[in-house]
Amino acid sequence: xxxxxxxxxxxxxxxxxxxxxxxxxxxxxxxxxxxxxxxxxxxxxxxxxxxxxxxxxxxxxxxxxxxxxxxxxxxxxxxxxxxxxxxxxxxxxxxxxxxxxxxxxxxxxxxxxxxxxxxxxxxxxxxxxxxxxxxxxxxxxxxxxxxxxxxxxxxxxxxxxxxxxxxxxxxxxxxxxxxxxxxxxxxxxxxxxxxxxxxxxxxxxxxxxxxxxxxxxxxxxxxxxxxxxxxxxxxxxxxxxxxxxxxxxxxxxxxxxxxxxxxxxxxxxxxxxxxxxxxxxxxxxxxxxxxxxxxxxxxxxxxxxxxxxxxxxxxxxxxxxxxxxxxxxxxxxxxxxxxxxxxxxxxxxxxxxxxxxxxxxxxxxxxxxxxxxxxxxxxxxxxxxxxxxxxxxxxxxxxxxxxxxxxxxxxxxxxxxxxxxxxxxxxxxxxxxxxxxxxxxxxxxxxxxxxxxxxxxxxxxxxxxxxxxxxxxxxxxxxxxxxxxxxxxxxxxxxxxxxxxxxxxxxxxxxxxxxxxxxxxxxxxxxxxxxxxxxxxxxxxxxxxxxxxxxxxxxxxxxxxxxxxxxxxxxxxxxxxxxxxxxxxxxxxxxxxxxxxxxxxxxxxxxxxxxxxxxxxxxxxxxxxxxxxxxxxxxxxxxxxxxxxxxxxxxxxxxxxxxxxxxxxxxxxxxxxxxxxxxxxxxxxxxxxxxxxxxxxxxxxxxxxxxxxxxxxxxxxxxxxxxxxxxxxxxxxxxxxxxxxxxxxxxxxxxxxxxxxxxxxxxxxxxxxxxxxxxxxxxxxxxxxxxxxxxxxxxxxxxxxxxxxxxxxxxxxxxxxxxxxxxxxxxxxxxxxxxxxxxxxxxxxxxxxxxxxxxxxxxxxxxxxxxxx
RNA sequence: GGGGAAUUAGCUCAUUUGGUAGAGCGCUUGCAUGGCAUGCAAGAGGUGACCGGUUCGAUUCCGGUAUUCUCCA
Numbered sequence: 001x002x003x004x005x006x007x008x009x010x011x012x013x014x015x016x017x018x019x020x021x022x023x024x025x026x027x028x029x030x031x032x033x034x035x036x037x038x039x040x041x042x043x044x045x046x047x048x049x050x051x052x053x054x055x056x057x058x059x060x061x062x063x064x065x066x067x068x069x070x071x072x073x074x075x076x077x078x079x080x081x082x083x084x085x086x087x088x089x090x091x092x093x094x095x096x097x098x099x100x101x102x103x104x105x106x107x108x109x110x111x112x113x114x115x116x117x118x119x120x121x122x123x124x125x126x127x128x129x130x131x132x133x134x135x136x137x138x139x140x141x142x143x144x145x146x147x148x149x150x151x152x153x154x155x156x157x158x159x160x161x162x163x164x165x166x167x168x169x170x171x172x173x174x175x176x177x178x179x180x181x182x183x184x185x186x187x188x189x190x191x192x193x194x195x196x197x198x199x200x201x202x203x204x205x206x207x208x209x210x211x212x213x214x215x216x217x218x219x220x221x222x223x224x225x226x227x228x229x230x231x232x233x234x235x236x237x238x239x240x241x242x243x244x245x246x247x248x249x250x251x252x253x254x255x256x257x258x259x260x261x262x263x264x265x266x267x268x269x270x271x272x273x274x275x276x277x278x279x280x281x282x283x284x285x286x287x288x289x290x291x292x293x294x295x296x297x298x299x300x301x302x303x304x305x306x307x308x309x310x311x312x313x314x315x316x317x318x319x320x321x322x323x324x325x326x327x328x329x330x331x332x333x334x335x336x337x338x339x340x341x342x343x344x345x346x347x348x349x350x351x352x353x354x355x356x357x358x359x360x361x362x363x364x365x366x367x368x369x370x371x372x373x374x375x376x377x378x379x380x381x382x383x384x385x386x387x388x389x390x391x392x393x394x395x396x397x398x399x400x401x402x403x404x405x406x407x408x409x410x411x412x413x414x415x416x417x418x419x420x421x422x423x424x425x426x427x428x429x430x431x432x433x434x435x436x437x438x439x440x441x442x443x444x445x446x447x448x449x450x451x452x453x454x455x456x457x458x459x460x461x462x463x464x465x466x467x468x469x470x471x472x473x474x475x476x477x478x479x480x481x482x483x484x485x486x487x488x489x490x491x492x493x494x495x496x497x498x499x500x501x502x503x504x505x506x507x508x509x510x511x512x513x514x515x516x517x518x519x520x521x522x523x524x525x526x527x528x529x530x531x532x533x534x535x536x537x538x539x540x541x542x543x544x545x546x547x548x549x550x551x552x553x554x555x556x557x558x559x560x561x562x563x564x565x566x567x568x569x570x571x572x573x574x575x576x577x578x579x580x581x582x583x584x585x586x587x588x589x590x591x592x593x594x595x596x597x598x599x600x601x602x603x604x605x606x607x608x609x610x611x612x613x614x615x616x617x618x619x620x621x622x623x624x625x626x627x628x629x630x631x632x633x634x635x636x637x638x639x640x641x642x643x644x645x646x647x648x649x650x651x652x653x654x655x656x657x658x659x660x661x662x663x664x665x666x667x668x669x670x671x672x673x674x675x676x677x678x679x680x681x682x683x684x685x686x687x688x689x690x691x692x693x694x695x696x697x698x699x700x701x702x703x704x705x706x707x708x709x710x711x712x713x714x715x716x717x718x719x720x721x722x723x724x725x726x727x728x729x730x731x732x733x734x735x736x737x738x739x740x741x742x743x744x745x746x747x748x749x750x751x752x753x754x755x756x757x758x759x760x761x762x763x764x765x766x767x768x769x770x771x772x773x774x775x776x777x778x779x780x781x782x783x784x785x786x787x788x789x790x791x792x793x794x795x796x797x798x799x800x801x802x803x804x805x806x807x808x809x810x811x812x813x814x815x816x817x818x819x820x821x822x823x824x825x826x827x828x829x830x831x832x833x834x835x836x837x838x839x840x841x842x843x844x845x846x847x848x849x850x851x852x853x854x855x856x857x858x859x860x861x862x863x864x865x866x867x868x869x
Numbered sequence: 870g871g872g873g874a875a876u877u878a879g880c881u882c883a884u885u886u887g888g889u890a891g892a893g894c895g896c897u898u899g900c901a902u903g904g905c906a907u908g909c910a911a912g913a914g915g916u917g918a919c920c921g922g923u924u925c926g927a928u929u930c931c932g933g934u935a936u937u938c939u940c941c942a
Binding site: 307308373374377399404405406435439440442443785786803807808826837839840841842843844850851852853 | 870
């Protein structure tokens with residue numbers, strides 16, 4: 001049975017049990033400050049469990065792309081070392097939202113495993129929650145009784161709170177769970193040691209394959225448990241593990257989920273995968289695992305970057321590079337070459353990768369090249385350190401290599417040992433810990449419990465039509481971050497648009513009688529609209545009026561509609577490979593990132609501006625409709641990868657032949673309202689991604705007026721019709737004049753030098769020249785000395801001058817005198833001259849300069865030097 | 870969001886307690902060589918990212934801004 005068949009059978013099975021089969025949500029998470037990536041099958045359904053919104057179906061089944069790189073059992077550094085941990089994995093799940101519960105869940109899971117997949121019943125064990133006195137929780141008799149119908153009682157094990165009580169987070173839905181484990185050991189081993197003793201004991205062949213969670217409580221901030229009104233089922237079965245069990249393999253990497261990738265790596269590197277624990281074999285596993293995580297996150301819209309979720313991708317990618325660089329002896333970009341293999345493999349389940357194959361490959365290649373460059377730089381730094389070190393590379397240097405130059409510690413270790421050097425690991429760890437605690441302290445957020453004011457069924461957004469509504473506060477809470485206190489407020493109905501789809505959140509005020517409260521920002525947490533304020537109203541329970549700042553909103557709206565017009569224009573001008581990769585729309589500007597591989601030419605930019613402005617002048621009506629997703633896609637709406645859509649979507653159409661996009665943002669009624677549009681900047685943000693910044697309406701007009709008046713002023717200043725030509729000529733002339741001036745100065749100085757030479761006197765066989773001269777700058781003084789030098793030998797020269805009311809002294813000593821008379825110009829200047837003129841100075845032995853406040857002592861300076869001879 | 874670092878000629882990079890900014894490649898010109906990454910000589914090319922401060926004097930020290938790299942969250 002192939003992996004693809006196993007997946008399909010799961011979905012078909014639950015479809016036959018009246019489940020709606022849903023596609024995987026994007027692996028990249030938006031609108032949730034607590035999560036960077038989907039890390040479990042239930043994550044996309046959080047809102048349904050929290051009661052923020054109703055589930056579209058009571059029963060759902062799916063396979064969900066998940067990513068885990070941290071946590072107790074998911075250290076990135078462990079992936080590939082063993083045979084069953086992954087960064088990205090698929091989680092098969094079936095879900096009940098207030099529908100069926102323990103009985104059906106248990107019955108169906110048994111039916112699927114034993115009758116569809118035909119797993120040997122002797123190899124299966126299940127666990128149920130034993131209860132917990134401290135929490136006041138009873139033994140899960142209900143599940144136990146259900147299991148008893150299918151499986152011998154000695155195969156039903158009791159688990160404690162750690163293993164068999166699942167919680168979503170510190171607070172929120174939770175409940176007992178029941179796991180199914182499979183014993184994949186050989187017959188002899190099984191006869192020797194009973195499987196039951198190995199459950200949850202980290203045995204690589206006795207593994208949990210499925211967890212059924214029965215949500216029936218909600219954890220409060222004070223730690224107490226409240227029963228949930230609706231009970232839910234949340235199950236998760238690790239797909240890669242399941243395939244391994246069903247295909248009878250010892251390792252996940254030996255299943256057809258990974259073998260095609262491993263074969264491709266063998267071909268590219270000309271090395272063999274030998275299933276061992278060698279570094280080389282680990283490298284194969286690391287690469288075949290990481291390429292999946294990297295490819296799917298990029299396809300779902302997260303580019304590698306140096307912060308947040310993008311940084312996680314970068315780290316995974318770099319770990320893969322490190323492995324092929326060090327252990328497969330491959331020094332060029334490799335990962336991007338694997339893309340065709342996995343894009344093909346997942347073509348039917350996750351088509352988003354195949355559709356963006358070229359783009360994803362280019363991003364990965366670019367990123368690999370960048371890191372290989374970083375490695376080069378680190379190697380150079382490493383060389384320096386090796387030269388200066390005799391036995392142990394100190395922690396500070398190891399940390400600096402790692403922290404500042406991004407040079408991986410394992411490479412430092414490897415190269416160090418090749419040069420007979422050790423690494424001070426303890427000091428490195430200490431530095432690392434310091435950095436971690438500093439970062440944590442800076443981001444610590446203290447969130448208090450919600451204070452319920454009015455119970456409301458649903459949080460309603462009315463801001464598409466109304467900017468001013470009477471409503472009441474549903475709940476609020478205090479949030480403390482970086483010593484700053486803020487309040488989050490949820491309203492029953494709100495006109496405030498929450499930051500989403502690039503459009504910033506609304507600002508405005510809440511009013512209660514004459515009392516006003518400023519709303520500084522509006523954000524979404526999952527689907528909950530949260531208003532931010534610095535304080536609270538005196539009485540939060542009274543009715544309030546919520547009022548959006550109208551001016552800011554309308555200007556933001558101009559910019560948002562203009563973004564759609566521009567997106568369509570870009571596709572016309574540059575081609576249909578242009579896809580949105582991110583955007584920022586606020587009252588002042590619009591910024592739009594899109595996939596495109598070269599810098600836009602001036603003509604292309606002008607063409608886009610022309611098209612957008614033409615569409616504005618046509619005053620096209622903007623038509624907004626709520627439609628089922630499938631219908632919208634049929635209309636030709638641009639389906640944006642990485643956007644998670646519900647069943648009905650909001651379709652924004654500006655001329656059905658021009659622009660149709662799925663969008664939740666706010667838009668103008670007719671394009672004419674935008675007024676005018678202009679692009680102010682075009683730049684690169686990442687490999688294959690360009691960024692445009694633009695202005696509309698009044699801001700664009702101000703921009704034009706400024707430019708025109710600047711141009712006018714320049715023309716007036718130059719008294720020229722064509723200022724460009726004039727400026728070009730001015731620059732040319734200026735350069736020529738500067739050169740001429742410099743030549744003239746040098747000539748003048750040469751003449752001066754010749755004249756001065758005649759004033760040289762001989763003292764005790766040494767030529768001495770001490771003069772007070774008039775000169776324009778210290779630079780000229782130095783140049784003069786340079787001119788004098790070839791004209792004199794065996795000479796000591798002292799020149800003094802007053803430049804900008806400051807005393808300046810230059811002392812020049814012939815090389816011969818430096819040794820024969822032990823003269824040192826720098827010493828002279830510092831010890832004898834500088835104090836005289838109340839200043840400082842220095843230089844080299846043969847030439848030094850000094851400057852000071854006191855100009856009255858310049859004659860004495862010359863005398864002082866003279867007496868030295 | 871919090872640290873660390875970098876920014877010097879068209880490109881790649883030097884320049885130690887602050888004292889007239891250098892190299893290689895590339896470019897221009899001349900000469901040599903039948904051609905191949907040819908040789909010799911001369912030359913052009915720098916507001917040392919930007920803005921302030923300390924200093925007689927800052928590429929160098931200090932602060933700020935921008936951009937890039939990097940680590941952590």
